[in-house]
Amino acid sequence: MSLEQAKQVAAYRAVDEYVMNNSVFGVGSGSTVVYAVQRLAERVETENLKVTCVPTSFQAKQLILKHNLTLGELDTNPRIDVTIDGADEVDANMTLIKGGGGCLLQEKIVASCSNKMIVIADYTKDSSKLGDRYKKGIPIEVVPMAYVPIKNKVIALFGGDVKLRSAIAKAGPVVTDNGNFILDWLFTNQDLDWDDVNKTIKMIPGVVETGLFVKMCQKAYFGQPEGNVIERSA
Numbered sequence: 001m002s003l004e005q006a007k008q009v010a011a012y013r014a015v016d017e018y019v020m021n022n023s024v025f026g027v028g029s030g031s032t033v034v035y036a037v038q039r040l041a042e043r044v045e046t047e048n049l050k051v052t053c054v055p056t057s058f059q060a061k062q063l064i065l066k067h068n069l070t071l072g073e074l075d076t077n078p079r080i081d082v083t084i085d086g087a088d089e090v091d092a093n094m095t096l097i098k099g100g101g102g103c104l105l106q107e108k109i110v111a112s113c114s115n116k117m118i119v120i121a122d123y124t125k126d127s128s129k130l131g132d133r134y135k136k137g138i139p140i141e142v143v144p145m146a147y148v149p150i151k152n153k154v155i156a157l158f159g160g161d162v163k164l165r166s167a168i169a170k171a172g173p174v175v176t177d178n179g180n181f182i183l184d185w186l187f188t189n190q191d192l193d194w195d196d197v198n199k200t201i202k203m204i205p206g207v208v209e210t211g212l213f214v215k216m217c218q219k220a221y222f223g224q225p226e227g228n229v230i231e232r233s234a
């Protein structure tokens with residue numbers, strides 16, 4: 001079974017178990033979420049479900065529109081029943097690294113407004129400690145003018161190295177959906193207190209959000225090479 005099929009089985013399982021009629025659904029971002037929205041669209045069609053979808057990125061909004069699903073926003077739907085989102089890595093304590101695809105701020109806002117946050121991923125995201133498998137570091141979304149002092153402060157506080165993320169199809173840095181830059185912090189100590197790290201980095205002026213999701217996710221589904229799905233709960 002391919003990696004894509006592993007993503008698909010996890011996404012389908014989560015949507016089948018968690019999305020209910022007359023509910024508000026937070027739509028995460030990334031390649032795995034594409035399958036979740038596909039499955040939701042099938043269920044809306046066949047079961048005539050009424051679901052309002054709140055996006056976590058430009059990509060998520062486009063997915064909702066493409067499948068003719070009902071688009072909502074936090075102004076009108078400040079409470080979300082369940083958000084289903086991908087992750088770059090999930091550790092044994094259900095702490096997540098997110099933002100590998102440049103989306104993390106709106107994802108964290110929507111997750112924070114959700115009764116439940118469910119992660120869908122393939123088996124390569126399942127780790128014991130952060131950094132075991134995801135080697136690109138922890139994304140930090142920053143206000144552009146502050147990226148150099150933030151980089152220096154993160155290194156002084158916690159060590160490792162920090163890189164400004166470069167765009168691929170554009171000269172210069174990645175610019176997020178919110179007009180900010182992304183720093184990737186390549187940490188070396190895997191035994192840090194991630195709750196403390198998250199709070200400390202967030203207090204640096206100019207930091208908008210970190211890709212560390214601590215105590216936010218209740219359940220993760222990992223699609224396996226054999227086609228089965230492994231679940232982990234917080």
Ligand SMILES: O=C[C@H](O)[C@H](O)[C@H](O)COP(=O)(O)O
Binds near residue numbers: 028033088100
């Ligand atoms: O920035 C992107 C988001 O945080 C994604 O949810 C995360 O990178 C996982 O994406 P994928 O499902 O493509 O591995």
